[in-house]
Amino acid sequence: MSKYHAVASISELGEESQIHINVNGLDLLLCKHAGKYYAIDYYCNHAFLPMEGGSMQHGLITCPYHGAEFSLADGSVQAAPAWEPLVSYPVEVKNDVITVAVK
Numbered sequence: 001m002s003k004y005h006a007v008a009s010i011s012e013l014g015e016e017s018q019i020h021i022n023v024n025g026l027d028l029l030l031c032k033h034a035g036k037y038y039a040i041d042y043y044c045n046h047a048f049l050p051m052e053g054g055s056m057q058h059g060l061i062t063c064p065y066h067g068a069e070f071s072l073a074d075g076s077v078q079a080a081p082a083w084e085p086l087v088s089y090p091v092e093v094k095n096d097v098i099t100v101a102v103k
């Protein structure tokens with residue numbers, strides 16, 4: 001059963017920005033893109049390097065190392081060289097606090 005955890009205030013995450021968070025021992029990348037919040041695995045599963053700093057366009061994030069693209073909404077792979085999806089975690093904003101659901 002997933003439980004929502006408070007991870008940041010909305011004031012900490014500007015438009016088109018990202019922050020590294022740790023929730024229950026999981027490294028996640030919290031992103032704000034086109035007015036929406038997303039939380040995905042912090043490490044790309046191609047070569048286990050950080051997704052942080054990857055460009056975000058049209059609902060996709062591009063790994064800054066070798067260019068794999070993933071959907072921010074569901075983590076699905078949209079371009080090689082990765083072939084496994086990232087995990088995308090549910091995000092909700094409650095009273096200006098960003099919360100992320102993890103098990």
Ligand code: FES
Pocket residue numbers: 044045046047048049063064065066067068081082
């Ligand atoms: S580490 Fe992300 S594409 Fe290689």
